[in-house]
Amino acid sequence: MSFKIDRGLFKYDFVDHHAILCVPVDADVKEIRKRYLKIARRLHPDSNSTESAAQKQLGNELLSKLVNPAYEKLCGDRTRTEYTLILSQIGKRLIQESTSVTLNTDLAKQLANASNLDHFYRSAIAKIGETQYDSLEQALQVIAQVSELNLVYLMRSAGKASAPPPPAQPKVNSGTHQSNTAKNIPPPAPPKEDSIVEQYIRRAQSLIDKNQFAQAKVELQDALKLEPKNSRCHSLIAMVYLKQNQLKMAKIHFDNALKLDPNDETALQWKPKIDRAIGQQPSDQKVTSSANNGDKQPDKSGSGGLFGGLFGGKKK
Numbered sequence: 538m539s540f541k542i543d544r545g546l547f548k549y550d551f552v553d554h555h556a557i558l559c560v561p562v563d564a565d566v567k568e569i570r571k572r573y574l575k576i577a578r579r580l581h582p583d584s585n586s587t588e589s590a591a592q593k594q595l596g597n598e599l600l601s602k603l604v605n606p607a608y609e610k611l612c613g614d615r616t617r618t619e620y621t622l623i624l625s626q627i628g629k630r631l632i633q634e635s636t637s638v639t640l641n642t643d644l645a646k647q648l649a650n651a652s653n654l655d656h657f658y659r660s661a662i663a664k665i666g667e668t669q670y671d672s673l674e675q676a677l678q679v680i681a682q683v684s685e686l687n688l689v690y691l692m693r694s695a696g697k698a699s700a701p702p703p704p705a706q707p708k709v710n711s712g713t714h715q716s717n718t719a720k721n722i723p724p725p726a727p728p729k730e731d732s733i734v735e736q737y738i739r740r741a742q743s744l745i746d747k748n749q750f751a752q753a754k755v756e757l758q759d760a761l762k763l764e765p766k767n768s769r770c771h772s773l774i775a776m777v778y779l780k781q782n783q784l785k786m787a788k789i790h791f792d793n794a795l796k797l798d799p800n801d802e803t804a805l806q807w808k809p810k811i812d813r814a815i816g817q818q819p820s821d822q823k824v825t826s827s828a829n830n831g832d833k834q835p836d837k838s839g840s841g842g843l844f845g846g847l848f849g850g851k852k853k
Contacts, residue, residue, distance in 0.1 A: 545684025554607035556684035559666040573608040622733040628695030645685035768797035
């Protein structure tokens with residue numbers, strides 16, 4: 538059985554673990570654990586002696602491939618914190634793309650216009666949770682329905698959070714001096730916290746400095762899911778591909794970086810070198826033929842050949 542879901546938050550290349558467990562997006566660990574245990578008892582093959590072998594297998598697959606990973610993600614302190622930050626960022630992104638958001642279920646459309654957002658949302662989630670895994674064949678459709686509710690709730694919650702507060706009424710002193718507010722002098726802006734994408738970039742840069750390129754690539758791929766038009770992310774992941782000698786992928790991301798920021802110094806420095814290197818690189822057919830004929834093998838040391846030439850023969 539394919540576990541692909543393309544509605545709700547899943548449509549944005551995001552695994553909606555809250556929808557899999559059918560809990561609100563702000564559920565605490567205690568509520569998540571209670572819900573998980575109820576689902577696990579329903580799906581575990583040892584708990585359903587009356588069902589057929591096919592039903593037991595399907596239930597076990599849902600448990601191992603969807604439910605268990607969702608529980609692990611939402612109950613780990615670090616993973617849950619990161620996941621919550623990503624949810625918040627996705628809510629802000631959805632507001633910007635609200636005109637392209639499509640809702641398929643009547644329940645999600647009703648939530649989009651509900652006057653009592655929190656009550657309607659939590660009541661709907663609780664109601665669906667009562668029968669979520671009663672029909673295992675329909676489980677993915679139910680998860681998609683819950684994910685649409687999560688999408689709408691995140692959009693509306695982020696919209697309320699980003700709404701500007703009403704302007705404060707200026708207070709005028711009775712004396713000859715007026716307060717700063719009365720003189721229309723704005724208060725100092727609070728310091729901005731790093732966005733989730735900036736945190737990903739910072740971690741990726743640290744991993745690159747340690748030559749841990751595979752982990753750095755994962756961080757940057759997650760960042761690009763949130764901000765596909767972030768030139769810095771494209772430039773950094775291009776460097777990761779370059780370090781891994783994947784020149785074509787590096788070229789693609791350097792091209793993207795320059796489209797978004799024509800003054801990106803890293804892309805301006807390395808893209809011409811990659812273009813020349815790709816132009817000089819033999820085709821796969823020639824390389825295979827050369828190897829089969831016993832010619833000189835390509836240098837895999839990392840300090841010679843095409844990769845070594847790009848980086849001046851120095852190990853990084």
